[in-house]
Amino acid sequence: MAGRKTVADRLAEALGAVLGTSELPVRLRGWDGSIAGPAGAPVVAVRSRRALRRMLWSPGQLGIGRAYVAGEIDMEDDVFATFTALRTDGRLAQGGPPSQPTWRDRLALLGTALRLGAIGPEPAPPAEEAPLGTGHRHSRARDAAAISHHYDVSNDFYSLVLGPSMVYSCAVWATPDTGLDAAQEAKLDLVCRKLGLAPGSRLLDVGCGWGSMAIHAAQRYGAEVVGITLSEEQARMARKRVAEAGLTDRVDIRVQDYRAVEDEPFDAISSIGMAEHVGRAQMPEYVAQLTRLLRPGGRLLNHAINWNAGTSTWNPDTFIARYVFPDGELLGLGETVGLLESREMEVLDVEALRQHYALTLRAWVQRLEENWDAAVAATSEGRARVWRLYMAASALTFESGEMGVNQVLLQKTGGAQPPLRRTAWT
Incomplete structure (x- = not known):
């Protein structure tokens, strides 16, 4: 009709x-x-x-x-x-x-x-959805469960998406044609230079992932590294990579909450892509703990995504909260810097890497698409769909300027004077 x-x-x-x-x-x-x-x-x-x-x-x-x-x-x-x-x-x-x-x-x-005959009871969510956490948000147990949901997916899956670098954070690109692996190596090296690492430097890598930062710092700069993660799967692969690199005498990978670290002092602390899991309410404790763990004159590099479009509060009814980062929370850059700096901690440098993360995410999506069948086999089709959706949408969000990612470098007072200019690491 x-x-x-x-x-x-x-x-x-x-x-x-x-x-x-x-x-x-x-x-x-x-x-x-x-x-x-x-x-x-x-x-x-x-x-x-x-x-x-x-x-x-x-x-x-x-x-x-x-x-x-x-x-x-x-x-x-x-x-x-x-x-x-x-x-x-x-x-x-x-x-x-x-x-x-x-x-x-x-x-x-x-x-x-x-x-259209679509009325009926609410369908059960796909299995890949994280259950809403119970207990106090950002308690140690709930944080461990949230990290496990995102990172204990499959090391094989992450290998397909991330490639040989096994770095799951924003790379640093000289040009858009640099290539993902070279850009990730450049990021790790930049962090080491900003932290002023030298042979014998004691580094704490908070949220060490699959060990890439720890291995780079030990191999290239002679650092003694403690890497901590809440992911059993990450720790298992990181330890294997450390052993294969012949670095077991210089790199210690632990499944440990940052709040439980007690073997200070450290010369430097790297926190790369971890602060997003801390939560606004817990940030003062996070900052106080990392400050306490540093020796006088020691440096902290906090690399984190920041929400640029005003302020953001945790919302459990978003896709990102239910499927990707349960309990994750983004702060604005100004709020982050305000929490990090104190009479004990001086800000040395802030570097914005927003465009770099858009390039990184597009490269991850490309690798996922190129290895789609293997990625599905390594986890599930639903999980691969989650990652495709969140990474592609995130790339566009960085490109639009709604989100940014920033490296904030600080130095604890009481030690040697910091360099006069940032040319020390650029």
């Missing part, structure tokens, strides 16, 4: 209600094969009514994210082009609290679901 609305037409109404827009930014393919939306736009395939039901129960990024992880929604075109189109509305924002659909939007979504 002429003028009759197809499944895709109805889905376009539903997505418009979720996004809060009458102009759909993508083209939709319904489970019946029908198509709706602007010609030439990236195509999103909705494969079942269950996807619509998820959006009804959780309008916004969480419902759409769950449907994508479950394979009920798929992207037929380039992931970056698709996410760029979908990010036209703040309800799908990556980091901050998503805006919520109005009651009128919710009623429109309900009406579409009724017409």
Whole structure:
């Protein structure tokens, strides 16, 4: 019958209600094969009514994210082009609290679901979703569970995405053509130079991952390194890599909370991509503990993602909180520096690496795409979908300037004077 609305037409109404827009930014393919939306736009395939039901129960990024992880929604075109189109509305924002659909939007979504036979009980979340933590947030036990959710996925999976460097933080690129492995090596070397490492320097690497920073500091600078992580899988692989490098006499890898370290003093502390897990309320304790562990004149490098678009509070109903970094929390750069500096700790340098992280994330996505079948075999298709979604969306968030990543270098008072200029490490 002429003028009759197809499944895709109805889905376009539903997505418009979720996004809060009458102009759909993508083209939709319904489970019946029908198509709706602007010609030439990236195509999103909705494969079942269950996807619509998820959006009804959780309008916004969480419902759409769950449907994508479950394979009920798929992207037929380039992931970056698709996410760029979908990010036209703040309800799908990556980091901050998503805006919520109005009651009128919710009623429109309900009406579409009724017409398409999608009404029903809330579907169970995909298995890859982290259960909401119990107990005090950022207690040692809950932090260990949150870290395990993200990092104890599969060392083989991370090897495919990260490559031989096994570094899971922002690289430092001389040019966009530098290449991921060289850019990661450049980042590790930059950190060592900023910390002023020399033969015999005692380094604490907080959140040591798979041991790359510890190995680099010991091999290239002769440092004595203690690396700590809460991930059993990371520690197992890091110890193996340390042994293969012949560095067991200089590198000690531990499964240990930063709050439990007692064998001070250290000449230097590196915290690379770890502070995001600490939480705003725990930051004063984090800073006090690292300050206490440093000898007078010792240096701390805090490398962390910062939220640039105003302030951010932890929101358990975002995709990133449920699937990627449970209990993770981003601070603004000004807030971070204000917490780190004190009468004991002098800020020597702040370096912004926002564009570098966008390049790093795009390189990780490329490696995931190139090794997709092996990545799925190493963990699960849902887990690989989580990483593709979060890394691609994060790359765009860094490119837009909503998030940044910064290295803050500090020195504890009471020791030798710091260098007059930053040319000491540049």
